[in-house]
Every structure is written in structure tokens, then in C-alpha cells.
Amino acid sequence: MATRFPLEMIEEEPEEEELEEDEPEEWQTTADPAVIKHRRISAKSAHTKSLNQALLATRAGEDVEKVKLLRAIIVREYEALKEIHTRYMELAKLNQEDGDKEYKWAYEVTEKQRKALKDVQKYLNPHLPKPEGSVRSSASSRSSTREKLQEAERLQKETELKIQQQRAEATERAAEEERMHQLETARKAEEKRIEAARQDRQLQMELEKQRLASDLLRQQLADENDVDGDETGKTAYKHHSAFGSIFLPPRKFLAGRHRPAGRCLAKTGRLGLSRGPARRFHRST
Numbered sequence: 252m253a254t255r256f257p258l259e260m261i262e263e264e265p266e267e268e269e270l271e272e273d274e275p276e277e278w279q280t281t282a283d284p285a286v287i288k289h290r291r292i293s294a295k296s297a298h299t300k301s302l303n304q305a306l307l308a309t310r311a312g313e314d315v316e317k318v319k320l321l322r323a324i325i326v327r328e329y330e331a332l333k334e335i336h337t338r339y340m341e342l343a344k345l346n347q348e349d350g351d352k353e354y355k356w357a358y359e360v361t362e363k364q365r366k367a368l369k370d371v372q373k374y375l376n377p378h379l380p381k382p383e384g385s386v387r388s389s390a391s392s393r394s395s396t397r398e399k400l401q402e403a404e405r406l407q408k409e410t411e412l413k414i415q416q417q418r419a420e421a422t423e424r425a426a427e428e429e430r431m432h433q434l435e436t437a438r439k440a441e442e443k444r445i446e447a448a449r450q451d452r453q454l455q456m457e458l459e460k461q462r463l464a465s466d467l468l469r470q471q472l473a474d475e476n477d478v479d480g481d482e483t484g485k486t487a488y489k490h491h492s493a494f495g496s497i498f499l500p501p502r503k504f505l506a507g508r509h510r511p512a513g514r515c516l517a518k519t520g521r522l523g524l525s526r527g528p529a530r531r532f533h534r535s536t
Contacts, residue, residue, distance in 0.1 A: 278335055284343040291335045295360065298328040302367045309374040322371045329364050347417055354410070 278290040305321035336357055345353065 278338065282342055284339055287335060287339040287342065291332065291339055294328065294332040294335050298325065298332050298360075299363075301325045301328055302363065305371055306367055309370055315375060318371060318374060322368065322375070325364065325367060329360075332360065351414060 276290070278287045281287065301321065301324045305318065305325055308318050308321055336353075340350075340353060
């Protein structure tokens with residue numbers, strides 16, 4: 252993550268009067284990233300305004316001294332903006348996405364500064380004196396600039412490669428997390444299905460036990476009803492036999508009378524009672 256502007260410090264002709272050092276500003280002493288970012292916004296607005304003024308001056312063919320002054324202002328404001336941005340990046344805890352946005356923002360500011368200085372310098376070149384040995388100096392300067400450009404391009408490619416790698420890793424992690432989530436969901440669903448099947452088997456077993464207990468109780472109740480029926484039948488038979496024995500004549504009254512055995516059996520019921528005409532018995536006095 253880049254914390255500095257990609258553009259190196261631009262050397263500018265020193266001003267004749269040295270400005271007194273001001274008191275440290277709040278953004279230089281505070282550790283609050285929000286305060287520093289607010290100051291950076293103000294510095295960026297001032298730099299953009301000065302930059303536009305310098306470009307308008309070159310297009311309008313303003314006085315060379317005025318253009319030189321505007322160039323010095325935009326260089327100074329750019330350096331101040333770079334310092335504020337650097338301090339903000341050191342204190343702000345940014346993630347990868349926000350860091351990439353900040354790098355892009357700084358890069359765009361630097362490109363605007365570079366193009367503006369190029370146009371201003373192009374406007375000033377015909378008016379600037381050419382010192383001796385300027386050709387050799389220009390060649391050396393171009394060589395140094397070329398090396399710096401190559402280094403900047405190399406760093407840019409490395410940063411782009413890192414961004415691609417991080418994005419690929421993030422995509423792979425997201426896919427892996429999604430796959431693990433699906434596996435976990437399937438596992439939980441299978442556990443729920445197994446648990447439901449187990450509970451169903453338990454309920455079926457309970458139902459079978461209840462059915463078996465009901466069948467046993469029904470059989471026991473039927474057996475008890477049969478026993479009660481037999482006892483009731485036996486008791487009725489005993490009462491009926493006793494009733495019949497009361498009304499049967501004693502043997503001494505029947506001693507003189509004989510009936511054929513077949514007729515007697517034909518007129519005798521299951522309980523041994525006679526089915527013939529009723530007899531009258533007379534008490535002897």
C-alpha cells in the first residue's frame with residue numbers, strides 16, 4: 252500500500268525572500284485521521300485552484316514572472332498536500348480496498364501536477380536563459396528522469412500484481428467458505444434427517460407396545476367375561492335344581508305309582524322336572 256505520492260519532489264528555484272516558519276498546524280500534531288483528512292481536502296482544493304490559474308495564465312500568454320510565481324505556488328502546495336497525505340496514510344487504519352482508493356487518488360493528483368508543470372515549463376522555456384553546459388545537463392537530467400520513470404513503472408507493475416494476487420486469493424477464500432458452508436448445511440440437514448428417523452422409530456416402537464398392551468388387556472377382559480359367564484351359569488343351574496327339588500314329590504308318595512321309563516324320560520326336562528299334568532297333593536290329617 253503506497254503511502255507517498257508517486258511523484259518525486261520537484262526542485263524549484265528558491266525564492267528570494269525566506270518565509271518565517273509558522274507554528275505547527277493541527278494536522279501536524281494531532282493523531283486523529285479525520286482531522287488530517289479534512290485538512291487534506293482543503294489543501295487539495297487550494298492546489299487545484301492554483302493549478303488552474305497557472306494553466307490559464309499560460310494559455311492567456313500572461314507575464315513570465317507571473318507564470319513563474321504561479322509555478323512556485325503549485326509546487327509548494329503540492330508538497331504540502333503530499334505531506335498531509337503521507338501523515339494521513341500513516342495514521343489511518345485502512346483495509347486493502349480503501350488503501351487502493353487512496354493510492355489511486357494520489358496518483359491522479361500527481362498526474363495533474365506533472366502535466367501542469369510540463370505545460371508551464373513549455374511556456375517558460377523560450378523565456379529562460381540557457382546557461383553553459385545546458386545540453387550536457389539536459390542529457391544527464393533526461394537519463395536520471397528515464398531511470399526514475401523505469402523504477403516508477405516497475406513499482407507500479409509490482410503493485411498491480413499484488414492487487415491481482417490479493418483479489419484472486421480473496422475470490423478463492425470466498426469460494427472455499429461457500430463450499431464449506433454448503434457442506435455444513437448438508438451435514439446439519441443429514442443429522443436432522445437421521446434424528447427425525449430415530450424419533451419416528453421410537454414412536455413406532457411405543458405404538459407397538461401400546462397396541463400389544465391393548466390386545467393383552469382385551470384378551471384378559473374376554474377371559475374374565477368367559478369365567479364370569481360360566482360362574483353365572485353354574486349358579487343359575489344350582490338355583491333351578493334346588494327350585495325343582497322343592498316341588499318334586501317325596502319318594503313315598505310315588506311308591507305306589509309306576510310310569511314307563513321311556514314316557515318318564517320323554518316328559519322329563521333337562522333339570523329332571525316332570526312335563527306331565529300337575530298333580531295335587533293332599534295333606535293327611
